[in-house]
Every structure is written in C-alpha cells, then in structure tokens.
Amino acid sequence: MLMSNIINILLMAAIAGISPAQTVAYDMSVPTSTGSSKIDRNVYTVLQTSSPVKIIDNSDGYTYYCLSIYKAPFTSRSNLYLVETEFWFTPGCVPADAGYSQYTSGTKLGKGTVTLGIIRYISDTYCYGGEVALKTFWPQSNNFTYTVSSTYGGSVSTAWQSKAGASYSSGNGATITASASEEASATLSWSQSSSTVTSDPLLSVQFAPDSSNKVIFTYQILNPNMTGSVTYYLDAFLLFEMKTNHRNCDANAFQLSLDATTRDYWYKNSLFVHEWRLGDLYQYSDTLDCLV
Numbered sequence: 001m002l003m004s005n006i007i008n009i010l011l012m013a014a015i016a017g018i019s020p021a022q023t024v025a026y027d028m029s030v031p032t033s034t035g036s037s038k039i040d041r042n043v044y045t046v047l048q049t050s051s052p053v054k055i056i057d058n059s060d061g062y063t064y065y066c067l068s069i070y071k072a073p074f075t076s077r078s079n080l081y082l083v084e085t086e087f088w089f090t091p092g093c094v095p096a097d098a099g100y101s102q103y104t105s106g107t108k109l110g111k112g113t114v115t116l117g118i119i120r121y122i123s124d125t126y127c128y129g130g131e132v133a134l135k136t137f138w139p140q141s142n143n144f145t146y147t148v149s150s151t152y153g154g155s156v157s158t159a160w161q162s163k164a165g166a167s168y169s170s171g172n173g174a175t176i177t178a179s180a181s182e183e184a185s186a187t188l189s190w191s192q193s194s195s196t197v198t199s200d201p202l203l204s205v206q207f208a209p210d211s212s213n214k215v216i217f218t219y220q221i222l223n224p225n226m227t228g229s230v231t232y233y234l235d236a237f238l239l240f241e242m243k244t245n246h247r248n249c250d251a252n253a254f255q256l257s258l259d260a261t262t263r264d265y266w267y268k269n270s271l272f273v274h275e276w277r278l279g280d281l282y283q284y285s286d287t288l289d290c291l292v
Contacts, residue, residue: 045071047081047252047291052088055284060107060264061091069290071252074241078130078151083238083256087114089219090231091264108228108265109201109221110278117214117257118240121292127249130242134213137238139203151241200227203234213240214257224265224276252291259285 048069056063070082089112096105116137121129133151200222208214217236221228242254261283265276 047071052086055260055286056262056282058280058282059092059102059104060266060279060282061089061094061103061109061262063090063112063260063262063284064088065258065260067256067288077245078241078243079252080135081240081242081252081254083116083118083240085114085116085236085238085258087234087236087260088231089234089262091228093229094231104266106266107279108224108276109230109232110224110228110263110265111201111218111220112232112262113219113260114217114234114236115208115214115257115259116217116236116238117208117211118238119213119255119257119287121249121253121255121289123249123292126247127253127292128245128247129249129253129255130244130246130251132213132243132254133241134215135239135241137205137215137236139205139236151243201232221265224267228265250291254290256288256290257286258288259283 046068048067050066050068052064052066054062054064065085065087068084068086070084072080072082074080089109091109092103092107093105094103096103118132118134120132121127201219202222204216204218204220206216206218208216215236215238217234219232219234221232242252244251246253261281263278263281266279268275268277
C-alpha cells in the first residue's frame with residue numbers, strides 16, 4: 001500500500017577547506033517491494049521502525065498507525081531527521097462485510113485529521129535533547145520545490161565526501177544515495193502526481209495554529225458510497241533539523257506529538273430526510289519519547 005512516488009532531496013553545500021565542494025543527493029524512493037539492502041551507517045541511518053498499532057477502535061471503524069525514523073548528517077552543528085508516519089483509516093462497513101459483527105455495516109469513512117509535532121526532549125532529570133526546527137513536510141496538495149537551509153549554521157558534514165556512493169533501500173522506508181558534485185545548494189522536490197494526494201478524498205495540509213513545528217493533515221471523503229467504503233491510507237512525512245547541543249541524554253532524543261481524529265458517515269433515512277450525516281468524533285492523543 002506504500003506510495004510508489006520518488007521524493008528527490010538534493011543536499012549540496014560547500015565544505016570548508018575542501019575543493020571541489022561535495023553534493024549529497026537524496027533519492028527518497030518508496031519501492032513497491034523489498035529489494036536488496038546496502039547501507040553505510042556513517043551516511044544514513046534507520047533509527048527506528050515499528051509494526052502497525054491500533055490507536056482508535058469503535059463500532060464505526062478503527063485506525064492503525066506505524067512510525068519510522070531516519071537520520072542523515074547535515075552540518076557540523078546539526079543533523080537531519082525524517083519522520084514517516086503511516087495511517088490506515090478503516091470504516092466499519094469493511095470489517096462488518098468480512099464477518100466482524102462488532103462493527104456497524106452502514107458506516108462509511110467520513111473525515112479525519114492527523115496532527116504531528118516535533119518537540120525538543122526535556123526531562124525532569126535535567127536531560128536535554130538538541131534544539132529542533134521543522135524544515136518541511138509532505139504530502140502537500142501541490143507540487144513544490146523547497147530549499148533546505150540550516151537553522152543552526154555550521155559547515156556541511158564532511159561525512160559526505162568520504163562516503164559518496166553509499167546507498168540504502170527498504171521495502172517500507174526509503175532509499176538514499178550519495179554522490180559528488182561541485183555545486184552548492186540544498187533543494188527538496190515533491191511531485192503531486194505520484195503522491196497520496198487525490199481529488200477524493202480531499203487532503204488539506206497546514207501548520208498548526210499553536211506552533212510552526214506542528215502540522216495538521218486533514219482528509220475529507222466526498223463520495224461515501226465509493227471512496228468512503230474502503231480504507232484510506234495516509235503516508236505523512238516530517239523533515240526536521242536537530243542541533244547537536246544535547247545534554248545528559250541520547251544524541252537523537254526528541255518528542256513527537258501525535259493526535260488523530262476520525263468521524264464516519266451514517267445514512268439518515270426518515271420520512272423527510274435522506275442524507276449522509278457525520279457521526280461521533282473519536283480521538284487519539286499521545287506524546288511519544290523517541291530514541292530516548
């Protein structure tokens with residue numbers, strides 16, 4: 001069910017005292033099947049992957065999610081982290097048709113939200129993770145090209161010079177390759193045509209009103225009898241930078257706030273009313289300690 005899109009992230013920056021400058025080419029591909037893996041962990045690291053976990057369950061339907069975290073060196077003062085969260089929103093009609101009687105056969109998928117936020121890890125035992133800054137997120141509802149620049153300064157990591165050519169591929173994560181060039185810039189490109197963005201359901205993506213390190217993904221089903229009758233899969237990514245100024249804790253420690261809501265359709269059929277209506281709101285909320 002993973003998207004077959006290719007997300008190209010080109011990280012290119014001059015390295016102080018080295019000529020020519022090195023280019024880092026991220027080819028963030030999500031292949032359709034697991035292939036051979038080759039990884040140099042000095043260039044790109046898979047920090048965490050998880051199995052699907054059910055976070056919402058009621059007679060109207062249920063929701064699963066899983067989390068993956070990736071890391072790449074960025075500058076002498078910071079690293080880049082890619083958080084991938086996959087969600088499966090299933091309406092009650094799907095398991096009911098498969099014989100699960102605890103679910104309502106008449107409910108169809110309606111609308112829902114996923115809110116993800118990056119938070120600096122701070123514990124009550126004087127442990128501090130590095131400062132964090134969200135760089136960008138996807139899928140978005142349109143094509144975009146984004147220039148990644150460091151919030152915390154410093155020269156780009158010299159790991160790219162010695163490790164050019166290293167690669168990694170995963171059936172459920174990403175692919176990254178490193179190469180060399182004389183250019184100096186940092187660009188991320190996203191192609192809508194191969195994303196999870198469709199005309200139905202509608203997908204709206206925006207910053208949260210309380211923080212620029214938090215993003216809200218909102219979907220809305222337009223045709224309950226068609227797209228509302230199947231599971232909706234959302235593959236959401238956050239790219240953020242973490243400063244290497246942690247104290248008394250793991251260098252990769254951060255927190256991820258995760259909120260999910262869902263409302264399903266049910267059909268109102270009375271003498272004067274014949275229409276689909278949204279049912280109760282169901283919600284999951286948690287703040288995850290990641291890599292602590």
